[in-house]
Amino acid sequence: MTAAALTPGAGARRDGAARARLRFRRRAADAALWSACAAALALVVAPVVWIVADVASRSLVHWHWSLLTRTTVGQGGGLANAIVGTLVIVAGVAVVAGTAGIGGGIYLAEYASERGGSLLRGASEVLAGVPSIVLGYLGYITLVVALHWQFSLGAALIVLSLMVVPYVVKATEVALRQVPASYREGAAALGMRSGYALRKVVIRPALPGIATGLIVAMAIALGETAPLLYTAGWSDHFPTLHLTHSPLGYLTYVTYVFYNEPYASSHQLSHLAALLLIVLVLILIVASRLLVAATQRHAADRT
Amino acid sequence: MLRGRITAEQVTRGTLRALASIPLAALAALVVILLVQALPAVRYNGLGFFTHDAWLPGSFYADPVTTHGVSHPPGASYGALPLIAGTLESSLLAMVLAVPVGIGTAMLVVEKLPARLSSAAGFFLEVLAGVPSVVYGLWGALTLGPWLARHVSPVIAAHAPDLPILRFFRGATGAGEGLFAAGVVLGIMILPIIAATTRDLLRQVPRQTVEGALALGLTDAESMRMVGFPWVRTGVLGAAVLGLGRALGETMALAMVSGTVLGASPHNFYDTFTTIAATIVSQLDSSLTDGTGFAMHTMAELALVLLAITLLVNVLARVIIHSVSGTALPVGRGV
Missing domain, CATH: 1.10.3720.10 (MetI-like)
Incomplete structure (x- = not known):
């Protein structure tokens, strides 16, 4: 362990790995937030479509002028x-x-x-x-x-x-x-x-x-x-x-x-x-x- | 000639002032008339009105009895506790569901969607x-409620642990009318207020602040989370409370989806219940048949309680919103 810490190349490598992990974590957090937001938007659109389709289908079955x-x-x-x-x-x-x-x-x-x-x-x-x-x-x-x-x-x-x-x-x-x-x-x-x-x-x-x-x-x-x-x-x-x-x-x-x-x-x-x-x-x-x-x-x- | 012109201006001014005073006059009349109408009920029902469950109009066919100088049918006993609790519970559930969805939608619309799509999202809102x-009520009672009872409630009920508060989520899931379905319908109804207000607030965040965050290496999601949203947090809270005010006073959807059960509190998360507004609209008819008029006085007391709750919440929302911005926020609705 001490040997590794003293070798400059290993420290940089470990640093690089940590940075990659951090970048991955930040990307994952971004993706999580925007997917949650997309799901929220879907919850806005879905009721509108559902209500209109539901009301229309139930009222137009025996349609007559x-x-x-x-x-x-x-x-x-x-x-x-x-x-x-x-x-x-x-x-x-x-x-x-x-x-x-x-x-x-x-x-x-x-x-x-x-x-x-x-x-x-x-x-x-x-x-x-x-x-x-x-x-x-x-x-x-x-x-x-x-x-x-x-x-x-x-x-x-x-x-x-x-x-x-x-x-x-x-x-x-x-x-x-x-x-x-x-x-x-x-x-x-x-x-x-x-x-x-x-x-x-x-x-x-x-x-x-x-x-x-x-x-x-x-x-x-x-x-x-x-x-x-x-x-x-x-x-x-x-x-x-x-x-x-x-x-x-x-x-x-x-x-x-x-x-x-x-x-x-x-x-x-x-x-x-x-x-x-x-x-x-x-x-x-x-x-x-x-x-x-x-x-x-x-x-x-x-x- | 000159004198005539001045009076014409004054007449215009006076007329406009009279028109502008209509809301104030209406509010004053509302409070005074409700107080006068509710007074006999306040005297007879007493503080018990807020602490017990019974909803007994008494016998309309027996001779009226007089207590504390108030004439009422024998056996009349009114307790509004379940109505007040039902109003608060369903509105809180609506808030819990609508606030995150509304904020999420607003963030996506402001930060990610191109102009054309964000305009389309605005159309849906x-x-x-x-x-x-009433249309929400119809859909909630005949379609959404039964769907939730079949596909969602059993899953929640089966997985809720048998612990003190969480026990409320266990048990019989009913046929669709009840607290859960009502909360979901209410949540959908107040969603546009929260989403549209949050969207408009987020659009007002200064561009330089956001660009500064991006220049420091933040991703767009991080800048939204750490810079954009905190910038408007208080305003969003105001919008949420405004939505709460709307939910508390909502009438028709709840009259159709709650099951309007009088005299009992819901036993679990899916049980039928009622709210103050739903009770007034469904019971006013039968209250007219009380020959002593006491049932109508009780309706006035209910209306007064509802008015007090909603006004408190609305004033709170406006104080919060005015403290952050002088911008013209929509009054009450998300349109």
């Missing part, structure tokens, strides 16, 4: 009333939450004082964290029972809009804050009043960001169930567009209630409603991606 | 975040 054109009859029939109901609810939320959220976002970005702004902003963020069933309970107790609106579109729209308004507020405020200062300065230099400049100049480049926030809000409204069960109720008929005293159907109700019924027809409707919900969500996601891509191209052209 | 919770 009448499933989309007829209204629900008991546990069977079609989904026409629920499809229209969901579209009415989503459009209504876009109007109500859009108005409140864009207005609120403009106030926070353009007018609010430091302290007042952070209070209102904080309240909006906290509201986003309130569980949907709690808001549904609130809507039921106040609008449906205390105000005697009964199950209705109006109660559903108010509860859902409260749920999603924070997303629109946030998107609007962030989009407005990202507008370059030169836009405002240019408008002021031309003698525009701040309100006029906001309408004509500043809001233009912020519109795609605001639209993206609105799309997120619509996607959430589309998929909600808990706040609707006790505000919108359910109806086999097409929505009447009366804001009160008139319950309406929607797709998430079918998925939730019909899967537990003992009939094949109700199981199929439950899965078909789920498939339609996924398709609508995909449409919204693609729309928001196109919007973002278009703005990025636009921004690239400008510079 | 958006879909995962966008799929409605």
